[in-house]
Each structure stands twice: as structure tokens, then as C-alpha cells.
Amino acid sequence: MAFRVTPWEVEGDVDYQKLMKEFGVKPLTKKLLQRIKAHTGELHYMLRRGIFISHRDLNWLLDEYEKGNKFFLYTGRGPSGHTHLGHLIPWIFTKWLQDKFKAELYFQMTDDEKFLFNQKLSLKQANSFAYENALDVIALGFKPGLTKIIIDSECAGVLYPLAIKVAKRLTFSVVKAVFGFKNSTNVGSIFFTSVQAVPAFLPSVLKGKNIPCLIPHGIDQDPHFRVSRDILPKLGYYKPASIHNIFFPSLKQGNKMSASLPDTAIFTTDTPELVKRKIWNAFTGGRESIEQQRRLGGNPEICPVFKYYFFLFERDDAKLEERRQACMQGKLLCGECKQELIKRVNAFLEEHQKKRKQAKGSIKKYLFKR
Amino acid sequence: MAFRVTPWEVEGDVDYQKLMKEFGVKPLTKKLLQRIKAHTGELHYMLRRGIFISHRDLNWLLDEYEKGNKFFLYTGRGPSGHTHLGHLIPWIFTKWLQDKFKAELYFQMTDDEKFLFNQKLSLKQANSFAYENALDVIALGFKPGLTKIIIDSECAGVLYPLAIKVAKRLTFSVVKAVFGFKNSTNVGSIFFTSVQAVPAFLPSVLKGKNIPCLIPHGIDQDPHFRVSRDILPKLGYYKPASIHNIFFPSLKQGNKMSASLPDTAIFTTDTPELVKRKIWNAFTGGRESIEQQRRLGGNPEICPVFKYYFFLFERDDAKLEERRQACMQGKLLCGECKQELIKRVNAFLEEHQKKRKQAKGSIKKYLFKR
Numbered sequence: 001m002a003f004r005v006t007p008w009e010v011e012g013d014v015d016y017q018k019l020m021k022e023f024g025v026k027p028l029t030k031k032l033l034q035r036i037k038a039h040t041g042e043l044h045y046m047l048r049r050g051i052f053i054s055h056r057d058l059n060w061l062l063d064e065y066e067k068g069n070k071f072f073l074y075t076g077r078g079p080s081g082h083t084h085l086g087h088l089i090p091w092i093f094t095k096w097l098q099d100k101f102k103a104e105l106y107f108q109m110t111d112d113e114k115f116l117f118n119q120k121l122s123l124k125q126a127n128s129f130a131y132e133n134a135l136d137v138i139a140l141g142f143k144p145g146l147t148k149i150i151i152d153s154e155c156a157g158v159l160y161p162l163a164i165k166v167a168k169r170l171t172f173s174v175v176k177a178v179f180g181f182k183n184s185t186n187v188g189s190i191f192f193t194s195v196q197a198v199p200a201f202l203p204s205v206l207k208g209k210n211i212p213c214l215i216p217h218g219i220d221q222d223p224h225f226r227v228s229r230d231i232l233p234k235l236g237y238y239k240p241a242s243i244h245n246i247f248f249p250s251l252k253q254g255n256k257m258s259a260s261l262p263d264t265a266i267f268t269t270d271t272p273e274l275v276k277r278k279i280w281n282a283f284t285g286g287r288e289s290i291e292q293q294r295r296l297g298g299n300p301e302i303c304p305v306f307k308y309y310f311f312l313f314e315r316d317d318a319k320l321e322e323r324r325q326a327c328m329q330g331k332l333l334c335g336e337c338k339q340e341l342i343k344r345v346n347a348f349l350e351e352h353q354k355k356r357k358q359a360k361g362s363i364k365k366y367l368f369k370r
Numbered sequence: 371m372a373f374r375v376t377p378w379e380v381e382g383d384v385d386y387q388k389l390m391k392e393f394g395v396k397p398l399t400k401k402l403l404q405r406i407k408a409h410t411g412e413l414h415y416m417l418r419r420g421i422f423i424s425h426r427d428l429n430w431l432l433d434e435y436e437k438g439n440k441f442f443l444y445t446g447r448g449p450s451g452h453t454h455l456g457h458l459i460p461w462i463f464t465k466w467l468q469d470k471f472k473a474e475l476y477f478q479m480t481d482d483e484k485f486l487f488n489q490k491l492s493l494k495q496a497n498s499f500a501y502e503n504a505l506d507v508i509a510l511g512f513k514p515g516l517t518k519i520i521i522d523s524e525c526a527g528v529l530y531p532l533a534i535k536v537a538k539r540l541t542f543s544v545v546k547a548v549f550g551f552k553n554s555t556n557v558g559s560i561f562f563t564s565v566q567a568v569p570a571f572l573p574s575v576l577k578g579k580n581i582p583c584l585i586p587h588g589i590d591q592d593p594h595f596r597v598s599r600d601i602l603p604k605l606g607y608y609k610p611a612s613i614h615n616i617f618f619p620s621l622k623q624g625n626k627m628s629a630s631l632p633d634t635a636i637f638t639t640d641t642p643e644l645v646k647r648k649i650w651n652a653f654t655g656g657r658e659s660i661e662q663q664r665r666l667g668g669n670p671e672i673c674p675v676f677k678y679y680f681f682l683f684e685r686d687d688a689k690l691e692e693r694r695q696a697c698m699q700g701k702l703l704c705g706e707c708k709q710e711l712i713k714r715v716n717a718f719l720e721e722h723q724k725k726r727k728q729a730k731g732s733i734k735k736y737l738f739k740r
Contacts, residue, residue, distance in 0.1 A: 112534050123531060153534075157527030161493060164482050164523075167558030172542065175557055187545055188537030191561035 005220050006180060008117055016053055016219075016246055023222045025054040025244060035062055040100040045315045046093050046245065054219065056229065057241035064212045065101070071212035073097055074199045074240065076108035076150075079129035080118055083136040084265040085312060085345075086248030090216045092312075093245065095140050097216065098147070105147045106199040106368070107137055112152040113196070116188040127153055131363070136268050138359035138366055139352050148368040150202075152195060158370050159198045162205060167194040169231045178223045197228035201237040212238050219244035249307040251282040268356065272346045279305070279342050285327070286334035297330040305337055313344040375590050376550060378487055386423055386589075386616055393592045395424040395614060405432055410470040415685045416463050416615065424589065426599065427611035434582045435471070441582035443467055444569045444610065446478035446520075449499035450488055453506040454635040455682060455715075456618030460586045462682075463615065465510050467586065468517070475517045476569040476738070477507055482522040483566070486558040497523055501733070506638050508729035508736055509722050518738040520572075522565060528740050529568045532575060537564040539601045548593045567598040571607040582608050589614035619677040621652040638726065642716045649675070649712050655697070656704035667698040675707055683714040 003012030005019055020027060028047070032055070037043050039062070046052050061071055075094050077087060098105050109130035115123040130151045137149065152159060175181050175190055200213045215225055222244060229239040250264040266275055285303030287293040300306035306327065314320040326332035373382030375389055390397060398417070402425070407413050409432070416422050431441055445464050447457060468475050479500035485493040500521045507519065522529060545551050545560055570583045585595055592614060599609040620634040636645055655673030657663040670676035676697065684690040696702035 112531070116534055116538050123535065153531045154527075156530035157524075160526035160530045161482070161523045164486055164558045165493065167561065168486050168556050170557050171554050172551070172557060172560060173553040176553065181542070183543040183546065184541050186538050187540045187542060187561050187564060188534045190542060191537065191557050194557060 007221050007223055010220055010247060014247065019219065020054050023054075023219070023226070025056055025219070025222060025242075026058075027054050028052060028058075028243070032058060035059070039065070040096075044093060044096045045317065046089070048317065049310065050246075051089065051311060052093060052216070052243050052245050055241065055243045056225070057239060058214075058243060061212050061214055061241040069212060070103065071101070071214050071241070072104040072106065072203050073101075074106045074108070074213055074215045075217055076110060076196075076199070077130075077133050077137070078110045078114045079126055079133045080114040080121060081129055082267040082269050083133050084248075084267045085308075086265065087133075088136070088140070088268075089245050089248055089311060090218060091137060091140055094216045095142055097214070098142060103146070103214075104203065105142060106202060107134075107142075107147065107149045108196065108199045109133060109149060109151045110192075110196060112156075112188070113192050115153075116186060116192055123153060127151065132269075134363055134366065135356045135359040136352075138362060139268075139355035141355075142366070144362065144365040147366055149363075149366045150199060150368040155368055155370075158202070158368075159195055162198045162202065163191075163194040165235055166197045166228070166231050167191060169234055170194060170227065174227065178227055193224050193227050196224045197231065200225070200228050200240040201232055201235070204237050210236075210238055213240040215240050215242040217242060217244060219246060248311055249304040251278055251304050253283045253302070253304075266345060266349075268349065268352055270349065272349070275345050275349065276342050279308075279338050279345065282338065284334040284338070290333060293333060294330040298327040298332070298334065300324045300327045303327070305334065305341055308341055308345070313341060313348070377591050377593055380590055380617060384617065389589065390424050393424075393589070393596070395426055395589070395592060395612075396428075397424050398422060398428075398613070402428060405429070409435070414463060414466045415687065416459070418687065419680065420616075421459065421681060422463060422586070422613050422615050425611065425613045426595070427609060428584075428613060431582050431584055431611040439582060440473065441471070441584050441611070442474040442476065442573050443471075444476045444478070444583055444585045445587055446480060446566075446569070447500075447503050447507075448480045448484045449496055449503045450484040450491060451499060452637040452639050453503050454618075454637045455678075456635065457503075458506070458510070458638075459615050459618055459681060460588060461507060461510055464586045465512055467584070468512060473516070473584075474573065475512060476572060477504075477512075477517065477519045478566065478569045479503060479519060479521045480562075480566065482526075482558070483562050485523075486556060486562055493523060497521065502639075504733055504736065505726045505729040506722075508732060509638075509725035511725075512736070514732065514735040517736055519733075519736045520569060520738040525738055525740075528572070528738075529565055532568045532572065533561075533564040535605055536567045536598070536601050537561060539604055540564060540597065544597065548597055563594050563597050566594045567601065570595070570598050570610040571602055571605070574607050580606075580608055583610040585610050585612040587612060587614060589616060618681055619674040621648055621674050623653045623672070623674075636715060636719075638719065638722055640719065642719070645715050645719065646712050649678075649708050649715065652708065654704040654708070660703060663703060664700040667700040668702070668704065670694045670697045673697070675704065675711055678711055678715070683711060683718070 003014045005014060033043055033047055065071060073094055075090055094105060097103060111126035111130045114126040115121055134149050175193060181190055204210045225240060225242050232239055252264045263278060266278055282304050284305050285299035287296055309320060309323060314323060373384045375384060403413055403417055435441060443464055445460055464475060467473060481496035481500045484496040485491055504519050545563060551560055574580045595610060595612050602609055622634045633648060636648055652674050654675050655669035657666055679690060679693060
């Protein structure tokens with residue numbers, strides 16, 4: 001089946017092997033994972049399970065690290081709505097990297113992007129979602145001293161003069177080829193990737209020396225950083241390294257979880273009742289009848305409920321494997337599996353929402369200031 | 371002869387009647403001049419002489435003014451080098467408008483533009499020329515309380531969030547058609563007109579109510595404001611009105627004075643010796659020999675030296691006419707005419723350079739601050 005991945009849309013069933021080839025990124029090999037483990041002591045479950053699947057220049061980054069040239073982290077969010085569980089994947093992993101490598105994090109909230117690419121969204125709305133989403137970032141436990149949240153529309157004084165240095169090296173032909181822009185694309189959208197490039201070298205500018213950068217991000221964002229990697233060396237900075245996660249599942253069949261289809265995604269602000277309803281209505285890998293399922297077993301490979309455990313709600317590999325086996329052997333029925341997931345998601349959200357509320361008091365400590 | 375006028379280049383001998391038609395601007399009629407005079411008591415010599423030749427929506431602007439809806443002024447400079455005398459034309463006229471209408475002036479220094487459009491110019495250089503050029507603006511006597519100089523790269527915090535509102539309404543097709551951009555144009559240049567649009571509605575944003583805007587500018591900048599005028603009403607603001615001056619002559623035959631051909635332009639920072647040399651080497655409308663000139667007379671129509679008097683150095687209409695007649699009748703030779711011009715230009719520059727020096731102490735009072 002055909003698929004299409006851009007930073008703004010994912011269509012069809014993604015063949016990640018094909019996508020990695022198409023994008024020109026390298027798979028995360030066992031050898032590379034061992035190299036990470038040598039520094040972190042353990043491997044994050046997202047690395048063990050291949051939720052992070054590929055990278056650019058991670059070997060170079062570790063070479064530099066081993067020479068004493070520490071890196072900073074950069075990730076972000078396009079604030080077009082509330083945060084859903086899929087958004088947490090790279091953030092949870094980034095938090096782990098911050099802890100293990102004591103790395104500074106620059107977190108970019110691209111309210112300008114979401115305003116420019118979404119006809120119906122006002123800048124005020126996008127900006128207000130940036131603040132909402134920031135609460136979710138902070139709730140995950142990022143260190144205040146090490147974490148700078150950049151809200152694009154409020155940090156333009158710093159971003160724009162650097163973005164135009166990128167923009168000067170980037171033609172319409174290139175963004176047309178990379179992002180599929182047309183003559184009918186607005187000139188703000190055409191310019192935007194220049195702004196997304198900035199956090200990858202901003203710390204080098206601020207500190208007056210080149211600092212390696214590692215960007216954990218959903219693989220759909222790779223086109224932006226492919227552009228950044230072409231241009232940054234021309235400006236005298238390092239190419240940013242990156243590490244890419246695959247897409248969190250939708251509760252319906254097939255696609256990436258999407259904020260534009262709210263019933264197929266669980267948001268961090270959802271109530272327990274809403275979570276229950278959404279999971280209860282989810283597609284599964286189950287059979288048509290209980291009798292069939294007992295006899296033939298379910299199919300966890302195509303099951304969003306199983307994938308929820310895989311991505312977030314069963315971090316113990318042995319227990320996850322038990323669940324997979326029980327499903328395939330017809331021992332675990334979809335109803336039970338959903339009930340347990342509802343319990344776990346709601347327990348997670350109860351805690352997250354508590355921390356999210358507390359984050360309101362500390363958000364200022366996290367906002368980037370020149 | 372064919373000609374071509376864009377905001378970045380003027381080629382060939384400009385036929386202003388044709389250009390006005392092509393741009394779709396209206397001539398400044400006698401009736402309209404009388405309407406201005408009713409408010410100002412006198413007409414500036416640049417109006418009397420047709421140095422300001424055309425406009426957009428000036429009748430509307432005066433309607434509003436007469437209803438008590440005062441306007442603000444907006445003009446600017448692309449700081450790619452030192453200020454030459456041609457740049458002073460719209461500024462001197464703007465100063466007169468500020469005095470007569472007690473109008474606020476927003477003066478935009480587009481260091482971002484000059485950086486983006488000029489391969490050889492760094493942002494630092496453009497920014498430093500912005501400060502140099504600001505001294506020339508201040509030296510002309512603009513009121514500190516009424517005058518805000520916006521240096522783009524330093525005011526991006528205010529400009530960018532407004533520029534993207536313009537940019538969202540503007541496609542590549544449009545800027546391609548208006549400015550002649552190509553697929554090889556850089557994405558910063560493609561975006562830039564959005565930034566130039568901002569001062570036309572910035573005071574309306576800052577004051578929370580719609581304020582009419584009048585932009586005095588060289589007619590080559592009209593494409594920018596044509597774009598602004600299309601978009602601003604969609605954002606809920608007035609279309610800016612504008613009034614356009616023709617080009618100051620080069621000291622060589624034909625073209626617009628150009629900073630890229632330094633010997634054909636007199637800069638406000640030139641020494642008396644340099645001024646002398648440049649004028650002495652200027653093209654004139656004189657004959658091949660003194661004998662011929664005495665007999666046939668000179669041709670002031672094609673003479674840059676005469677045009678210098680016309681544009682700046684003889685503001686008395688009767689005396690200008692005397693000079694024209696004396697030239698045409700062979701009574702005034704080019705040498706005498708040049709000698710007098712050297713005297714006047716150097717007297718003007720001596721005074722200007724003194725004020726320019728003083729301006730260094732007061733520049734902070736003029737810089738736009740949110």
C-alpha cells in the first residue's frame with residue numbers, strides 16, 4: 001500500500017524500511033545501541049523496542065561526547081491543539097536523555113508554523129496551545145535549569161535574525177522539492193523551515209562556541225532537519241545529529257494518531273470517562289466472536305490496544321511478551337485487555353494532570369529568555 | 371527606450387507616464403495639490419515641481435484627516451551603504467509632512483532585506499549601515515517624540531508575529547508575479563515583503579484602533595505597498611495611502627543615482643574634495659566647445675548638474691527658472707554652474723555632517739521600543 005509522510009501529514013500504512021531509505025537516515029543498529037548503553041548503563045525501552053528506529057550522525061555525536069564535547073538536546077511541538085499521548089513519545093525519551101547525559105534541552109513551540117499551515121487557526125489560538133502544551137512538557141519532569149522552552153512568536157527577536165541567515169542559503173526550488181510546496185503555498189510557510197533550523201545552532205551562537213546538537217523527533221520531521229543539516233555547516237556550525245521515533249498508533253485501524261481526528265487519540269487533558277469511551281470504541285486485533293478468538297487467538301500486530309501497551313503502558317518487556325502470547329493464544333480477550341488499558345491510561349493521566357496543574361506555577365522558569 | 375523598475379533595480383530611461391500606468395498609481399493633479407495646500411498653507415517645492423508625481427488614495431487620506439482621523443507617516447531605507455543625496459528626497463518631504471500635519475513617523479531600516487538580497491552583505495554590515503543611515507534621518511530634524519526608527523533585525527520580536535499574518539495571505543505566485551522572483555530566489559527574500567508591510571499597520575495594532583497611513587517613497591517601492599494594500603484590509607486594517615517621488619539623477623548620463631556606482635552619487639559622508647571631484651567629472655547638458663555653447667545654449671533637460679539644482683539645491687522657483695534660461699541661452703557655462711553647485715552641496719553637507727555628528731548622542735530617543 002502506498003504511503004506518504006511529510007511534516008504535516010502522514011497518509012497510508014508506513015513502511016519504515018522504505019521510508020528510512022527514502023529519507024536517507026540510518027537504522028539504529030545493535031552496535032550503536034550498545035554504544036549508547038556504555039554511557040547510560042541501561043537502554044530505554046523505546047530503544048530496546050525499536051520505537052526509536054533510525055538516526056543521523058549518532059556515531060559522530062558519541063565520538064564528540066567521548067572527547068568531552070557535550071551535546072545539547074533539541075526537540076519541539078507544533079501547538080495546534082492539546083497534547084495527545086503520541087506527542088509524549090519523543091519527549092519522554094528526551095527526558096531520559098537529559099537525565100543520562102545531563103544535557104541542556106531547547107524545546108521549540110512552533111506556534112508560527114501552526115498558524116501559517118492551518119487556515120483555521122489564529123496565532124492567538126496557536127500561542128495559547130503552546131502554553132497548554134508546555135505544561136505537558138514540564139509535567140514530564142524536565143529540569144528547570146537545563147530546559148529552555150522557546151515559543152516562536154514570543155522569541156522572534158532572537159530567532160528571526162538567525163533564521164534569515166538560514167533563509168539566505170535556501171531557495172524556493174529546494175523547499176519545493178523537500179516539502180512539496182506549490183506556487184499557491186503562502187510565503188510564511190515557505191520561510192518557516194528557517195525558523196525550525198535555529199534551535200539547532202542557537203546555543204552555539206549564545207555561548208560563542210560550536211556545541212553538538214541531538215534532535216529526538218518523530219521521523220516525519222526529518223525533512224526539516226535534512227535542510228538544516230545542509231545549511232548549518234555553510235554558516236560555520238555543526239550538522240545536528242538526530243534520532244527518530246516511529247508513529248504512535250491511532251485508536252482506529254491503521255494510521256498515525258491524529259489530533260485532527262480527536263476520537264482516535266487520547267489527549268492528556270481527557271477525563272477518565274472520555275478515555276474509557278475512546279478505548280472501549282477502539283479497533284482491535286480481535287476476532288468476530290469470543291468463540292473464534294478463544295480458538296484462533298487475536299492479532300496484536302494490527303491492534304492499537306496492544307500498541308498502546310507497547311508504546312507506553314507496559315514498560316516491562318517480559319510482561320509485554322506475556323500479553324502478546326496470551327492474546328495470540330486466545331487466552332486474553334479484547335474486553336479484558338481494554339479494561340486493563342483504561343485503568344493504566346487513567347492512572348497515568350491522573351498523575352500527569354496533577355503535575356500539569358503544578359506546572360502552571362513554574363512555567364516561567366522554563367521559558368527561554370535572551 | 372525600454373526600462374525596468376523593481377524595488378531593487380532601475381534600468382533604462384524611465385518613462386514615468388508609462389510607469390504610473392503600469393503600476394496603476396494616480397497622478398498628483400493640480401486639484402489634489404490645492405487640497406493639500408488648504409491644509410499646509412504652502413506647497414513644498416517637491417510638490418510644485420512634480421518631484422512627487424503620483425499617489426494612491428490621497429483623497430481618501432485627506433477625507434479622513436478632514437473628519438479628524440489623523441494619519442501617521444511611514445517611510446524607510448534599505449541600509450546597504452551610506453546615504454546618498456537621492457535618499458534624502460522622500461525624507462526631506464516626509465519631514466515637511468510631519469511638521470505640517472504633526473504626524474507620527476515610523477521609519478523602517480530594512481537591514482534584513484539588504485542582507486537577504488545582497489550576496490556580499492553580512493547582516494552585521496547591513497545593521498551597521500542602518501545606524502549610519504539613522505544619523506542622516508535624525509540630522510534632517512525629525513521630531514524625537516514623533517519619530518520611531520525601526521531597525522528590522524532588532525525589532526523582529528514585534529515585526530515577525532505581525533509579518534506572518536501578512537505572509538499567510540500571500541502566495542509564492544503573487545510575489546513571483548509582483549517582484550519577478552524565481553525558483554532560485556531565497557526563501558528569506560520571498561518572505562520579506564511581509565516585513566515591509568508591518569509598519570503600515572503597526573501603529574493601529576499598538577494603539578488598538580485603525581489609523582490611516584501615508585507612505586512617501588520612491589516610486590520603485592510601489593510593488594511592496596501594492597501587496598500590502600491587497601492584504602491589510604483582509605486583516606482588518608486600512609489600505610495605506612502613498613505618495614511617490616521620481617528618481618534623483620546620477621552624475622553620469624541617464625540612470626538613477628546608485629550606491630553601487632559610488633562615483634555617480636554624492637554621499638552625505640563625502641568630503642568637500644570628493645564632492646568637488648565628483649561634480650567636476652559629471653556629465654552635463656553642455657556643448658562640445660564654449661563657442662558652441664555660447665551660440666546654441668546648453669540642454670538642462672538632460673543635465674544632472676541642472677537636476678541637482680532642481681531636486682535639492684535651488685528651492686526658489688524663480689531662480690531655478692533663471693538658471694534654466696541662462697543655460698539655454700548660452701549665458702551660463704557648465705564650469706560656472708558646476709562651481710556654484712559644488713559650493714552649495716558642500717555648504718549643505720557641512721551643516722548636515724555637523725547635525726549628523728550631534729545625532730549620535732540622540733539616536734536612542736528615536737529607536738522604536740515596544
